[in-house]
Amino acid sequence: MALIASRLSRVLCAWVLLVAGCSVASRPPAPADSAGRLRLVATTTLVADLVRSVGGERVTVQALMGPGVDPHLYKPSIGDVIRLDEADAVFYNGLHLEGRMADLFENMRRAGKHTYAIASAVPPDALLVKQDGMPDPHIWFDPELWGMAARGVADALSRLDPEGTDIYQRRLVAYLADLAQLDEWTRTELARIPPQARRLVTAHDAFSYFGIRYGLEVRALQGINTAAEVGTRDVQQLASFLAEQRVPAIFVETSVSAATLEAVRQATLAQGWQVQFGDVLFSDALGAPGSAADTHAGMVMHNVNAIVAALSSTPDLAP
Numbered sequence: 001m002a003l004i005a006s007r008l009s010r011v012l013c014a015w016v017l018l019v020a021g022c023s024v025a026s027r028p029p030a031p032a033d034s035a036g037r038l039r040l041v042a043t044t045t046l047v048a049d050l051v052r053s054v055g056g057e058r059v060t061v062q063a064l065m066g067p068g069v070d071p072h073l074y075k076p077s078i079g080d081v082i083r084l085d086e087a088d089a090v091f092y093n094g095l096h097l098e099g100r101m102a103d104l105f106e107n108m109r110r111a112g113k114h115t116y117a118i119a120s121a122v123p124p125d126a127l128l129v130k131q132d133g134m135p136d137p138h139i140w141f142d143p144e145l146w147g148m149a150a151r152g153v154a155d156a157l158s159r160l161d162p163e164g165t166d167i168y169q170r171r172l173v174a175y176l177a178d179l180a181q182l183d184e185w186t187r188t189e190l191a192r193i194p195p196q197a198r199r200l201v202t203a204h205d206a207f208s209y210f211g212i213r214y215g216l217e218v219r220a221l222q223g224i225n226t227a228a229e230v231g232t233r234d235v236q237q238l239a240s241f242l243a244e245q246r247v248p249a250i251f252v253e254t255s256v257s258a259a260t261l262e263a264v265r266q267a268t269l270a271q272g273w274q275v276q277f278g279d280v281l282f283s284d285a286l287g288a289p290g291s292a293a294d295t296h297a298g299m300v301m302h303n304v305n306a307i308v309a310a311l312s313s314t315p316d317l318a319p
């Protein structure tokens, strides 16, 4: 009975953390599970994949959000709060990607929970700042920024688990080498898209880092945050751009509703240009476990193949 009461009080306290903060005593350095592994919780599938890649066998990582979940709109459930409370440490993207969890992270920090925003390893002057003054959180689409985040994760894991430092550093070096290869492959593949078709149009503005790095003009119906409203004017403006530039394809994302882009397709048709849908892209969430897009590298490769396929077959675009 006492055990149940203690657990209930802990859960209640965790729930209170969500809204008002709670006076929980500071925790000691991270303990581990019976196999000696750190029990970590990550917010998105991308953050979980990075922490898993660097942490290897010394960690278990649970992602709160699954495939296809939009982190901008995600509200934590009471089950999530319990998982966060029970974790040795919590990893999240930061830069307001998990906009509705910000207060929770702050309160957890105040309560002594180990929390780490992976984007904090990227210097502010390396970030894109959008019209509304907000930094662009989609750092996984630039291998250099993602590499900085990986270094930060290795350092954070080493602080939590000093005995694992050598392993984390070795895994980091291997991860960075893979990232460099992926960068090279991406550049080579995207070079196949004709100059007049190098325009990437998606539902929300997740691909700016990607566009800058690989020389694609990027347009989106929504800004960097999917919580923003989409108006008829936004749809018409994007449709005009697509018709004027004779853009061959636009792309739906797995974590964003396809309805608004369908409206754009219809509006473009009304302006006399038939724009196609390319294969679906992964922007803010990985693919299902076991699919080809269930890792960061797999997701990038899927996206690149989809973009090249849709933008390269443009017989009507001959100058």
Ligand SMILES: [Zn+2]
Binding pocket: 072, 138, 204, 205, 206, 224, 225, 226, 283, 284
């Ligand atoms: Zn996003």
